[in-house]
Amino acid sequence: MALLELKKVTKVYQIGTVAVHALRGIDLTVEKNEYLSVMGPSGSGKSTLMNVIGCLDTPTSGTYILDGKTVHNDEKKAAENSTNGMLSDDDLAYVRNQKIGFVFQTFNLLPRITALHNVELPLIYAGFHKKERIEMAKEALRKVNLIDRMHHQPNELSGGQRQRVAIARALVNNPSIILADEPTGNLDSKTSQEIMQLLDELQAAGNTIVLVTHETDIANHAHRVVHFLDGLIASDEQTLKGKG
16 A cells, blocks of 8 residues: 555646646655655646645545545545544644654744754644653764764754754654655755755655755656646656666
């Protein structure tokens, strides 16, 4: 069974009297431990796709299944939940917290708390006790080689170190999938390669990663690249790593 499956997924935004078709019937499958890059020009639909996969937005139509759980289904008899085949807001929040790890271009760290406490935040929302939270957060920081900076606040860390904290936060709940949206966009080329090497290592250790990027050299770290154009998948190809 695939980890993630989209069937005929559409997303239409109504802006005044104009209907903007951001996704036009997307079919996409991602297997466990797969490493997928998503590319495309601005307005092609790749950010909308990430928002749908990350349960930050819901499809207008189609089916979305994540780790065996039906997130959205047009049929009224959807197996998981409500009469309209959609998860409730609370259920969507649960899926985001338990199943998905987010890594953003701008890091999205809280500035007045330490790296350790930033990593701990998803565990607070998940209801873990403090002692367990601290140990899990420390272990996530060890995975990104940043345990020696755990008591530093974000403004005391370099850009690369901040992104490592963000990756540790994404890992801390042991999610089904890591979504990385332009994770190297605010980093210099050397630091970008260090972050990509870390993502490579995480995927090799068993994590599933979906990465959005504008940069071909970053995309080629993945095993498969999907190109979007005008709300459709224009191509879906293996990289040299995937073929190897």
